[in-house]
Amino acid sequence: MKAIVYSEHGGPEVLRTVEAPTPEIDAYEVLVRVRACALNHLDLFLRRGLPGIEIPLPHIPGSDIAGEVAKIGAKVKSVKVGERVMLQPGISCGQCEKCLAGEDNKCRQYTLLGQMVDGGCAEYVKSPAVNVVPIPEKMSFEEAAAFPLVSITAWHMLITRAKLKPAETVLVLAAGSGVGSAAIQIAKASGARVISTASTKEKVLKGKELGADSMILHSENRISEEVKRMTNRRGVDVVFEHVGQATWEESIRSLAFGGRLVTCGATTGFDAKIDIRYLFTRQFSLLGSFMGSKADLFSALELYRRGLLSPVIDLVLPLEKCAEGHQRLELREQFGKIVLRVA
Numbered sequence: 001m002k003a004i005v006y007s008e009h010g011g012p013e014v015l016r017t018v019e020a021p022t023p024e025i026d027a028y029e030v031l032v033r034v035r036a037c038a039l040n041h042l043d044l045f046l047r048r049g050l051p052g053i054e055i056p057l058p059h060i061p062g063s064d065i066a067g068e069v070a071k072i073g074a075k076v077k078s079v080k081v082g083e084r085v086m087l088q089p090g091i092s093c094g095q096c097e098k099c100l101a102g103e104d105n106k107c108r109q110y111t112l113l114g115q116m117v118d119g120g121c122a123e124y125v126k127s128p129a130v131n132v133v134p135i136p137e138k139m140s141f142e143e144a145a146a147f148p149l150v151s152i153t154a155w156h157m158l159i160t161r162a163k164l165k166p167a168e169t170v171l172v173l174a175a176g177s178g179v180g181s182a183a184i185q186i187a188k189a190s191g192a193r194v195i196s197t198a199s200t201k202e203k204v205l206k207g208k209e210l211g212a213d214s215m216i217l218h219s220e221n222r223i224s225e226e227v228k229r230m231t232n233r234r235g236v237d238v239v240f241e242h243v244g245q246a247t248w249e250e251s252i253r254s255l256a257f258g259g260r261l262v263t264c265g266a267t268t269g270f271d272a273k274i275d276i277r278y279l280f281t282r283q284f285s286l287l288g289s290f291m292g293s294k295a296d297l298f299s300a301l302e303l304y305r306r307g308l309l310s311p312v313i314d315l316v317l318p319l320e321k322c323a324e325g326h327q328r329l330e331l332r333e334q335f336g337k338i339v340l341r342v343a
Contacts, residue, residue: 001019001020001021001022001122001123001124002017002018002019002020002122002123002319003017003018003019003020003060003121003122003123004016004017004018004060004061004062004121004122004319004322005017005018005020005058005059005060006047006057006058006059006061007057007058007059008057009047009048009049009055010047010048011047011048012047012323012324012326012327012330013323014047015047015061015322015323015326017319017320017322020060020122022123022124023118023124023125023126024126025071025072025073025126026073027073027074027075027076028073028075028076028128028129028130029073029076029126029127029128029129030069030071030072030073030076030079030126030127030128030129030132031069031070031071031072031124031125031126032065032067032068032069032070032085032087032120032124032125032126032127032132033067033068033069033070033123033124034065034066034067034120034122034123034124034125034342035066035067035068035141035145035341035342036065036066036067036140036141036142036144036145036146036316036339036340036341036342037062037064037065037066037119037120037121037145037319037339037340037342038062038064038145038146038149038178038337038338038339038340039062039064039322039325039326039329039337039338039339039340040063040064040149040150040178041177041265041267041329042063042112042114042115042149043061043062043063043114043326043329044326044329044330046059046061046114046115047061047326055115055116056116059118060114060118060119060120060121060122060125061114061119061121061322062113062114062119062120062121062122062125062340063089063112063113063114063115063119063120063149064089064120064145064146064147064148064149064337065086065087065089065113065119065120065125065127065145065148066084066085066086066087066135066141066142066144066145067084067085067120067125067141067342068082068083068084068085069081069082069083069085069132070124072129073129076129078129078132079129079132083132083134084134084135084141084144085132085133085134085135086133086135086144086145086147086148087113087120087125087127087131087132087133087148088130088131088132088133088148088152088294088297089112089113089114089131089148089149089152089291090104090105090110090111090112090131090152090291090292090294091110091111091112091113091117091127091128091131092104092105092107092109092110093107093108093109094128094130096108096109102293102294102295103293104293104294105156105290105291105292105293110291112291113125113127113131120145121319121322121340122319122342123342130294131294133148133297133298133301136301136304136305139304141341142313142316142339142341143310143311143313144311145337145339145340146178146311146312146313146336146337146339147300147301147304147311148297149178149291150178150179150181150182150311150337151182151186151296151297151300151301151309151311152291152292152293152296152297152300153179153182153264153289153291153292154179154182154183154186154240154300155182155186155292155296155299155300156289156291156292156293156296157183157240157262157263157264157287157289158170158183158186158187158190158238158240158262159186159190159296159299160289160292160293160296161262161287161288161289162238162240162260162262162287163260164187164190164192164237164238165190165191165192165237166190166191166192167191167192167193168192168193168237168238169192169193169194169195169231169236169237169238169256170183170187170192170193170194170195170236170237170238170239170240171195171196171197171223171227171236171238171239171240171251171254172184172187172194172195172196172197172212172240173196173197173239173240173241173242173243173247173251174196174197174198174242174243175196175197175198175203175204175206175207175210175212175215175335176198176199176203176206176207176332176334176335176336177242178312178336178337179242179264179265180196180240180242181210181312181335181336182300182309182311182312183240184196184207184210184211184212185210185211185303185308185309185310186300186303186309187240188211188212188308189303189306189308189309192238193213194211194212194213194214195212195213195214195215195216195227195230195231195236196212196214196215196216197215197216197217197218197223197247198215198216198217198218199217199218199219199332200217200219201217202335203335204217206335210312214230218247222250223247223250223251223254224250224253224254227254228254231256234256235254235255235256235257235259236254236255236256236259237256237259237260238259238260238261238262239251239252239254239255239259239260239261239262240262241261241262241263241264242263242264242265242266242267243265243266243267243268244263244265244266244267244268244269244270244272245266245268245269245270245271245272246268246269247268248272248273248274249272249273252274252278252284255282255284257282257283258282258283258284258285259282259284259285260284260285260286260287261284261285261286261287262287262288262289263286263287263288263289264288264289264290264291274286311336311337312335312336312337313336313337313338313339314328314334314335314336314337314338315328315334315338315339316338316339316340316341317338317339317340317341318340318341318343319340319341319342319343321340322340325338325340
């Protein structure tokens with residue numbers, strides 16, 4: 001099969017199009033003919049190399065996958081050959097107390113397609129059958145690939161961890177990111193007032209089109225000062241943080257008394273600091289969030305069916321231009337998801 005592979009860590013230039021063996025499946029797995037695979041910042045981090053995480057090389061990236069079931073294992077009963085499916089990116093043991101409690105993203109063996117196992121930047125990918133989710137009838141393969149990872153992450157952050165309530169105000173960092181564009185829509189569907197940020201005037205307009213009540217052009221304005229102006233000095237109840245070091249202080253300063261900051265990432269660096277006195281006197285809550293449960297994807301899909309959440313696609317490229325997609329994502333030129341189409 002044709003696949004995107006890297007055999008060493010580095011820049012986009014290490015990504016090569018090669019002929020690779022088609023995966024062999026076991027009794028509880030399925031083989032999916034990939035039709036589309038979306039890119040994430042995780043792909044960039046893993047390609048560059050992460051301290052303390054040894055990725056098996058050579059490696060096929062890609063966590064956001066949609067396609068058709070080509071083959072099923074002997075013990076698989078719930079999936080049929082030919083079904084249009086998306087894949088839940090998270091892989092867990094399915095047997096520990098966290099998995100059995102429906103918190104599979106807390107499993108000690110948790111990993112992602114495209115992380116410690118080969119992913120979907122290829123013509124075929126294998127997956128546990130429990131990760132297969134049917135694609136809604138009106139959803140294209142490109143939309144289905146753009147949907148899972150960011151929707152699961154945003155849902156888990158806002159609803160499960162931050163417990164966002166109707167009539168609260170939330171600050172969503174980086175409207176142009178995949179997870180930011182999903183968060184704006186989920187927050188609005190929850191009845192919240194949404195303030196979001198963007199780096200260009202074009203992205204500001206797109207953020208408003210997604211449903212943000214107010215937008216902050218952070219390249220020209222200080223985020224916390226704009227938040228205070230927009231909220232009559234009160235601040236926001238929830239900050240949806242995933243940018244990291246570059247925005248951390250502004251995120252903290254944007255919180256109202258008793259506010260919650262929920263974070264899932266640190267794309268600009270992880271060396272963030274906080275004045276502990278400020279933390280306890282203003283009674284803030286700092287919440288970590290990583291991915292989400294398999295059930296979170298079904299919740300997000302219900303919003304899609306109701307017309308309240310749609311995947312935002314920036315650009316669709318052929319598989320062979322994966323490196324070009326990586327470069328666009330690294331330069332933060334995109335608004336929404338970059339998707340690779342697999343012929």
